[in-house]
Amino acid sequence: MLKKVEILSVGTELLMGQIANTNAQFISRRLPEVGLGVFYHSVVGDNPERLTECLHYALSRSDVVITTGGLGPTQDDLTKEVIAKALDLDMILDTKSAQLIKQYFERMGKTMSENNLRQAYFPYGCKILDNDEGTAPGCMIEKDGKVIILLPGPPRELIPMFNKHVIPFFREKCEAPLTSKFLRVVGIGESMVEKKLMSLVDSQTNPTIATYAKDGIVTIRVTAHDEGEIPSSLLVSDMCGKISSILGDSVYTDNDEELEYTVFKLLAENKLTFSCAESCTGGMLAEKITSIPGSSQVFKCAAVTYMTASKTEMLGVDAAVIDKFGVVSKEVALEMVQGMINKSGTDVAVSITGYAGPGFADEPVGKVCIGVCTPDCRTVKEFKFSGNRDRIRTLSVINALDMVRRALLHLDLPD
């Protein structure tokens, strides 16, 4: 039975520190869904001898070896040839792949070089994995009870190929089919989530529960296999229900989606337009929302009123209110959000004003006030965040999005 996985990444650019190994991270995060554990990552340069050595070593200690990188058309790209040789397999031309590569170049209006055709040769007997996003197909070799999978290096090619071919392949291999679901939580820290779920986590082994935190969001993975007559999907949805009843409306999705996407969907479903008035976050909230394709459906505009005077000029904030309460205050946040509604005629607006630091002595770094206005409510809240400038800005944006979500769903604000 397949159990231990090693990810073997090939590329001098990794050893030069030009890029971080995000492919290994992506694959590692996904494999537990199909019952596999990643035991080792290795990185080696574009060097035939060292790659051969690393492959043999990986096969000696792991059941599955997934390589990333080195499938392109240049002389440096040698993963497929080296691995075929190490496994004593001939390289065979695949006419269908050759055809696809030719068509790709025709479609792009580019000239194909002989090197590009190298990408249509594959180790004898392998399964070819189409590349919908580029010219380098991947492949999958089963030999002597081991599985070797070769994936391309660029994440925009690797990720769709992994989702389309690798996950279904292992899902079929699984003796006990697995189901996973990802809940996401906003407004509660990871240690508090762990504490609240401790009895659940300790009391059972199927489903398993794993948490991880990033940028103010905690993701909870729930994975189960079939248990006698009970299907894994039922075990997972039952456990997700238990977790949701403990964590309440801090769980914003059971579909592993970004918070801005949840907010975007809520706005779109309700046919509401959205705008924001930012200060310390400097456009970060607008940037997040507009990273979603189709956001023009709901997103109208943003005013980044960074200097104090611009709050008055662009949003009509009363200068006397700023003088009286200070530029980082609930009062100014409310004036900003109301100003945005008045100026833009948007349905929903949010405002952020705060000190992201590193600051002057008289500025309480981390103090952030956020205001939200919807057709049927108006709220404002003061936060005290800790961390560096980037973290304070990120937490401000996450909490602003959460306040919009709660306002749209008529939920109470978190403590």
Added chain:
Amino acid sequence: MLKKVEILSVGTELLMGQIANTNAQFISRRLPEVGLGVFYHSVVGDNPERLTECLHYALSRSDVVITTGGLGPTQDDLTKEVIAKALDLDMILDTKSAQLIKQYFERMGKTMSENNLRQAYFPYGCKILDNDEGTAPGCMIEKDGKVIILLPGPPRELIPMFNKHVIPFFREKCEAPLTSKFLRVVGIGESMVEKKLMSLVDSQTNPTIATYAKDGIVTIRVTAHDEGEIPSSLLVSDMCGKISSILGDSVYTDNDEELEYTVFKLLAENKLTFSCAESCTGGMLAEKITSIPGSSQVFKCAAVTYMTASKTEMLGVDAAVIDKFGVVSKEVALEMVQGMINKSGTDVAVSITGYAGPGFADEPVGKVCIGVCTPDCRTVKEFKFSGNRDRIRTLSVINALDMVRRALLHLDLPD
């Protein structure tokens, strides 16, 4: 002589995909400065047997092994103990470290546990590396001609320790002292940079030249060692001069700094205020500028006019111009930037309007128009970018910053 380095990262959180291995990236990028090459990265979980196996394997193929992680106070943190055992070294209490750890807890007003004192035990004969940012010191072992360095996992602890101890240690070991400089280039692709520098790169081995590209910026590292009487610093500055004369004003810094920081400094030196009018980039340019501490010195405000109507409402763009030339046109970019100047009274402004895709059939995805206005010039340029939504937005921001830089320095626009 020390030459080959392996980075051995210890931590189940890496194998679970909770974090990317940015420590390996950081260390890899820095070691060439002291004449070392990274040949392998490995990652292993918090497991004594597998860590022992990985250490022995690393020592069999590398001269220097740098471990990251597993130095903390919890039961999972076992790197130091396992490596001492593998190298057959006793663990000895270091009274100075014990004292420092006690003081750290007193200063933080926290209670010290017995586990924390485990961090004051070290393999016999090692050099202890102080941790100024946490309680887990690192250490450095020289044995049988090999060097083994143990660093903590959190980057905010690892980076200062690496800079303070590891770089000076190897600089001293270097037979020929090395100097490095990093040039950065905007507006020319990596393959074109390589082509233009090919004769320089091929004709010599001291200095060495390495390039890498990310998000529209190419970084060129120039590293030299002393050559007889000629100091490395002179060799490096001479080579940087040659590169700059070939690449011209596309080289925006010889100090490895971000483009937004170069633009920020130019604005600050000239006491100019800055604002931006964004559309497809959705606030990404404003976000980048305001990521710089102290940006409030120059940055006034931004208008993110995402929906077409908001271009007229917020910036006074003539609706007839939009109708006639289309919302993504040089004419609209000019109206946007002029509108920003008029509305905000800022000294310098930039505007971006474009199609970031994925688009409707009639939208030429990647077409982006950028306008710049300074007290003494006004320019506009149309670009055609390729790639996905994120890449088109990123390239738009980079090129907008470069147009501002060129306008402030009275340089011509690139082709």
